[in-house]
Amino acid sequence: MSTRPAPTVDRVARLRVERLYWRAGFGALPGEVNALARQPIGRVVQSLLTPRGAQLRRGPAPKVDGQPIDPFNEWGHDVLWWLDRAVRGRHPLVERMTLNWHDHFATSNSKVSDAKLMLTQYRTIRAHALGTFRGLAQAMLRDHAMQRFLDLDNSHKRAPNENFARELLELFTLGVNNGYTERDIREAARALTGFTFDWETKRFGFDPERHDAGVKVIFGRRGNFDAADVVDLAINHPRHAPYLCKKLWGYFTPRPCPPATLRRMVSAYRGSKTQIKPVLSIILTHPALYADLGEPDQVKPPIVYAAGMLRKTGRFVTFRDWSWLLDDMGQRPFYPPNVNGWDQDTAWMSTASVRARYSAASRIIKEMNIEDGSLSANQTPAKALEAALAATGDPWISPQTRAALMRYARTSVAGRTEKWEVKHYFPERQRVLRHLLLAGPDAQVS
Amino acid sequence: MAAVDLPPPPARILLYAKEFAFNASRKAGPSGTWQMQMRNNGEDEHDLKVRRADGVTIATTPVVLPSSTGTVRVRLRPGTYTLYCGVAGHEQLGMRVPLTVRTPKVRTTLP
Numbered sequence: 270m271s272t273r274p275a276p277t278v279d280r281v282a283r284l285r286v287e288r289l290y291w292r293a294g295f296g297a298l299p300g301e302v303n304a305l306a307r308q309p310i311g312r313v314v315q316s317l318l319t320p321r322g323a324q325l326r327r328g329p330a331p332k333v334d335g336q337p338i339d340p341f342n343e344w345g346h347d348v349l350w351w352l353d354r355a356v357r358g359r360h361p362l363v364e365r366m367t368l369n370w371h372d373h374f375a376t377s378n379s380k381v382s383d384a385k386l387m388l389t390q391y392r393t394i395r396a397h398a399l400g401t402f403r404g405l406a407q408a409m410l411r412d413h414a415m416q417r418f419l420d421l422d423n424s425h426k427r428a429p430n431e432n433f434a435r436e437l438l439e440l441f442t443l444g445v446n447n448g449y450t451e452r453d454i455r456e457a458a459r460a461l462t463g464f465t466f467d468w469e470t471k472r473f474g475f476d477p478e479r480h481d482a483g484v485k486v487i488f489g490r491r492g493n494f495d496a497a498d499v500v501d502l503a504i505n506h507p508r509h510a511p512y513l514c515k516k517l518w519g520y521f522t523p524r525p526c527p528p529a530t531l532r533r534m535v536s537a538y539r540g541s542k543t544q545i546k547p548v549l550s551i552i553l554t555h556p557a558l559y560a561d562l563g564e565p566d567q568v569k570p571p572i573v574y575a576a577g578m579l580r581k582t583g584r585f586v587t588f589r590d591w592s593w594l595l596d597d598m599g600q601r602p603f604y605p606p607n608v609n610g611w612d613q614d615t616a617w618m619s620t621a622s623v624r625a626r627y628s629a630a631s632r633i634i635k636e637m638n639i640e641d642g643s644l645s646a647n648q649t650p651a652k653a654l655e656a657a658l659a660a661t662g663d664p665w666i667s668p669q670t671r672a673a674l675m676r677y678a679r680t681s682v683a684g685r686t687e688k689w690e691v692k693h694y695f696p697e698r699q700r701v702l703r704h705l706l707l708a709g710p711d712a713q714v715s
Numbered sequence: 716m717a718a719v720d721l722p723p724p725p726a727r728i729l730l731y732a733k734e735f736a737f738n739a740s741r742k743a744g745p746s747g748t749w750q751m752q753m754r755n756n757g758e759d760e761h762d763l764k765v766r767r768a769d770g771v772t773i774a775t776t777p778v779v780l781p782s783s784t785g786t787v788r789v790r791l792r793p794g795t796y797t798l799y800c801g802v803a804g805h806e807q808l809g810m811r812v813p814l815t816v817r818t819p820k821v822r823t824t825l826p
Contacts, residue, residue: 341740
């Protein structure tokens, strides 16, 4: 049971919005929290589900060394491209679901070896992010990056490749050992034959001569099934809807999904013919999402953490280090570790990844240019903390953290009256306060 | 204010290597300085070399380990070049791609 004092009503509304935007986006912009907090949370969720207007807000396009980024022709710039979308995106839930679906339909450029195909896949996922799962899954079947990643691109009827068929059932639609057999996988693989890719011309296609047009038996049903039929059979399988709805729930909260809520999501999903929005609406308005606002319980995924820091500090993608920083944090978009995607939540926290998070915050502090000699000794500890909070987007901090930061704000400059001490230690206090607000324990969770 | 000529940014190309093929991000580009990167997505060591049409190799990356990236900068005149892996036998097995370099159409300037 929590021993922390309950927040005030206004504070609660703000905390609700903050949590929603961290879980369903990449953190609210500092200027929009108060306006959103005045609305009922249901209306805020509705606005996330029905985004309008330009995809990107105003702000400089990403540059490195003064030049625009070049995601196709320079290593690492694809990662910067994704991060920029997260930072400048005006449709937070669409961008966040694009990331979630990228994790679900995990495809890595470490095998695809073509950034153009990967960015095309991003756009395909984004276009279907809040649409129907059937539309998304059928699009993934025809996506060239996916076809190459799971060896669908040259699966011949004489030697059907089972990779896509296996992952379709095991990861994309049903779950491991959940209502299918090895024979179903083999039969599905036969139906998925015929797609082609020519390394010389770089052309993808479909060759009916390579497709197995014979009768297959999948989930006990017989027919001349083709690739699209396999996807539909999997989506219509009775085990599919509970599997997918439960997985979607897990992206937004680490708490177990109540059985009654799962039944409601499944009903909404099936009743709407695999629409994703009704399911998200149930999750994003569920009390479990807003429980214990004073004790955040979900670790921010690295790209959410990084994009959120940039959004909260009013900064944009201006240096290439993000590519390796995200790698070190454990989440390099376009490069999931395997077809199972990334392990979530506490798996993000390791000695090395936390160090990378600290390094990322350091890099942002460096960009803030708080030079020695830039602050006077007149700044009180309270003002120093206030300034640091304002510069970092007024993030949530626990009462214990606030007390510790105030203690540091007092003691770090106590007795520092010499000219050289004032010149160094007062700006240093501001740098450290901001660093702790961006990278301390409270900043890692939402 | 008079127009100031800026040095044009380098043309860039990224090649992904695996056994035994290169996948290049582009096939052609302007003459001038090129930044060439090779990402080794394979399991063996590879490198990236640049050969002119007259058969002379004019640039190379160091040997690039698996899951690593090598970079080389080189000035290219208009013409046809071959980008290939210099590890013994790899070019013959398929690790080569052509690159066409043309006279640039526009010059980058600031007003």
